[in-house]
Amino acid sequence: MSARDDVLARVRAATATAVAPPLERPVVQSRPGDVDLFVERVADYRAVVERCTPEELGARLAEVVGERRVVVPDGLLEVLDQGGLVLPGAVADDGLAATELDRLDGVVTAATVGIAETGTIVLDHGPGQGRRAVTLVPDLHVCVVRADQVVADVQDAVARLDPARPHTWISGPSATSDIELDRVEGVHGPRQLHVVVVG
Amino acid sequence: MTLAPDPLTSAATFVGMPAFPTAARAALADSQLRHNLEHATHTIRDKRARVVAEVDDWEELRTRGAALKDATLADLETHLLTLEERLTAAGATVHWARDAEEACRVVADVARSHGLDEVVKVKSMATAEIGLNEALAAEGIAAWETDLAELIVQLGDDLPSHILVPAIHRNRSEIRQIFLDKMAGAGRPAPADLSQEPAELAAAARLHLREKFLRARMAVSGANFAVAETGTLVVVESEGNGRMCLTLPEVLVSVVGIEKVVPTFEDLDVFLRLLPRSSTGERMNPYTSTWTGVSPGDGPQELHVVLLDNGRTRALADEVGRQALRCIRCSACLNVCPVYERTGGHAYGSVYPGPIGAILNPLMKGVGVDEQTDSLPYASSLCGACYEVCPVKIDIPSVLVDLRSQVVDAHRGGRPSVEAVAMKGAGATFGSSRRLRLAERFTGIGTRVAGRLGLASAWSGARDLPTAPTESFRAWWRRTGGGTDSAPGGPGSGTGGLDR
Structure with missing residues (x-):
């Protein structure tokens, strides 16, 4: 018998008398979230977070990024409606190798969903969000979240996501609790997370 | 011991560990260990309590988590077949493994097929359970742990002692020393002026591991x-x-226990709310990665998934014990356990302590097979704190009691234990009023003699035997007519024989 058939036969035998409890799965209508709470909760993770209007966004990004060399993923300026924005250190991602990403200062992206209750940002790596590596290797991640992308809690976020896409859920900068269970920010992922909430 | 911190030469193993009481005695004598554990478990307990209190429907969430897992386990075959079909459709190759050896073989074969002699690893309980690093080392493949705590354990040629924080038994100054002594032998050395500040230690790990991430061609992960x-x-x-390993290499092999399956994407909601709060005491952990097969141009382009049994179906067949397969490896039960807090994780002799x-x-593993495993159901005071914090409501005390009876059953037929003889004797005594009367006359002498002889010393060594009253209840009744004589020494006088 193959390992597959053997394991499945064991599973069948082990569950022969098992009775599944009734399950109720509430139908979730994704609820909008409290943007002030989102801002507060993101800040709790010791990320930098600020709010601005759509009109101010270009100037805010230019100031946050400054002269730094940052990856600007395909579609970012269109998604953010900032067609005219010029970032002097912008680098296009034409399949940059990990070692090349490691020599850049940061990355600027859009987001898919923000979760107010937990201060979490979810990327689905669609247009303006870059492939997974670009928001991982450089040390600074500037992430723009639209106010209308903020939902109430985890269930509201899950309801909005497309399972076929890869997702990265980000709650603050990279951190560890591995030394005496004390939280320390800054291990392998970006050590600086700068969130700009627009609108 | 100054072995090179080379994953190919690691000597640390749980194999041959003594039974819990023996291992616990050694751990209890280590005051540094006890100090480290007390500090860490109390820190995390307080954090957990704070963030759990924020969630109004926490109890309802726990109930939903438990029901979801139970429903999935009851119909596990269907869900596994669906999982296999969808994984394959999304571009992954699915392997099945009956046991540790088969699972390790799959991983080694994938590495071999690409001519690789090293892999990077995401912290994974399943791969620790199957001894993957040792199996790969035997094939000449180095497996680099990349989680900070796992790195500390690997560099220190040590064993994990906690599910979430395998190096919980180490404090910052010990970690600093391990980094200074061992990092150079494994790659980029630690900075010579390294302090014991956690932020500096984390920065040293960042630099040390980055060169490994950037050159890695294959990663091995588990899955939550x-x-x-x-x-x-x-x-x-x-x-x-984790993101580094799941994103940068070309090839990814994920070893997944068959109990990790959840039916729908929406079901993740319950577990992503329960797990971080229970585990690290955070509203949400910094990073969660999800992937569905291969994404063209993004991340590994060759994916393998090993669906692992290795005893899970044995647990599944146990009607009382199968609830243990609900476990989402948060480790909240370790952090609140009075036994774990004092002995630490090594005494349990397994990657799954507490x-x-x-x-x-x-x-x-089954009971009645080895003494060490059989000792584990007794490594508890049955206080129930573990049940109270468990995010999926595993009734650990009830399972412990059931396993104790299974252990006793497994040992029937051999030489009877002191406890069994004592219980049999007690049964005979209480079964007859004549024998009980006789026994009462000798209770005082009996307890003194038992104390002197050290009978059942494992029991009596840590407990005081009560002093027998000078007069038995029945003797008092006969003498006083049930207290109606209002004789001295009767109830109400305050000096009665019943009072002790």
Whole structure:
């Protein structure tokens, strides 16, 4: 018998008398979230977070990024409606190798969903969000979240996501609790997370 | 011991560990260990309590988590077949493994097929359970741990002692010393002026591991959840080492226990709310990665998933114990356990220590096989703190009691234990009023003699035997007519024989 058939036969035998409890799965209508709470909760993770209007966004990004060399993923300026924005250190991602990403200062992206209750940002790596590596290797991640992308809690976020896409859920900068269970920010992922909430 | 911190030469192993009482005695004598553990477990307990209190429907969430897992386990074959089909459709290759050896073979074969002699690893309980690093080392393949705590354990040629924080038994100054002594032998050395500040230690790990991430061609991970309906795998982490491994290499092999399956993508909601709060005491962990097969141009282009049994179906067949397979490896039960807090994780002799380990190990390995596993159901005071914090409501105390009876049953037929003889004797005595009367006359002498002879010393060594009253209840009744004589020494006088 193959390992597959053997394991499945064991599973069948082990569950022969098992009775599944009734399950109720509430139908979730994704609820909008409290943007002030989102801002507060993101800040709790010791990320930098600020709010601005759509009109101010270009100037805010230019100031946050400054002269730094940052990856600007395909579609970012269109998604953010900032067609005219010029970032002097912008680098296009034409399949940059990990070692090349490691020599850049940061990355600027859009987001898919923000979760107010937990201060979490979810990327689905669609247009303006870059492939997974670009928001991982450089040390600074500037992430723009639209106010209308903020939902109430985890269930509201899950309801909005497309399972076929890869997702990265980000709650603050990279951190560890591995030394005496004390939280320390800054291990392998970006050590600086700068969130700009627009609108 | 100054072995090179080379994963190919690691000597640390749980194999041959003594039974819990022996191992615990050694751990209890280590005052540094006890100090480290007390500090760490109390820190995390307080954090957990704070963030759990924020959630109004926490109890309802726990109930939903338990019901979801139970429903999935009851119909596990269907969900596994769906998972296999969706994973395959999304471009992953699915392998099945009956045991540790088969699972390790799959991983080694994938590495071999690409001509690789090293892999990077995401922290994974399943791969620790199957001894993957040792199996790969035997094939000449180095497996680099990239989680900070796992790195500390690997560099120190040590063993994990906690599910979430395998190096919980080490404090900052010990970690600094390990980095200074051992990093150079494994790659980039630690800075010579390294202090014991956690932020500096984390920065040293960042630099040390980055060169490994950037050159890695293959990674090995586990998965916290596997969504049947969509073929999505999920890894929950903090540091970003998981993201590095799941994103940068060309080839990814994920070893997934068959109990990790959840039916639908929406079901992740319950577990992503329960796990971080229970585990690290955070509203959400820094990073969660989900992937559904291969994404063209993004991340590994060759994916393998190993669905692992290795004793899980044995646990599944145990009607009382199968609830242990609900476990989402948060480690809250370890952090609140009075036994774990004092002995630490090594005494349990397994990668799964603490209350959950005390049931998972015998359930997965079977009782009556080795003394060490059989000792684990007794490594508990049955206080119930573990049950109270468990996010999926595993009734650990009830499973422990059931396993104790299984251990006793497994040992029937051999030489009877002192306890068995004593219980048999007690049964005979209480079964006859004549024998009981006789026994009462000798209770005082009996307890004194038993104390002197050291009978059942494992029991009496830590307990005081009560002093027998000078007069038995029945003797007093006969003498006083049930207290109606109002004789001295009767009830109400305050000096009665019943009062002790």
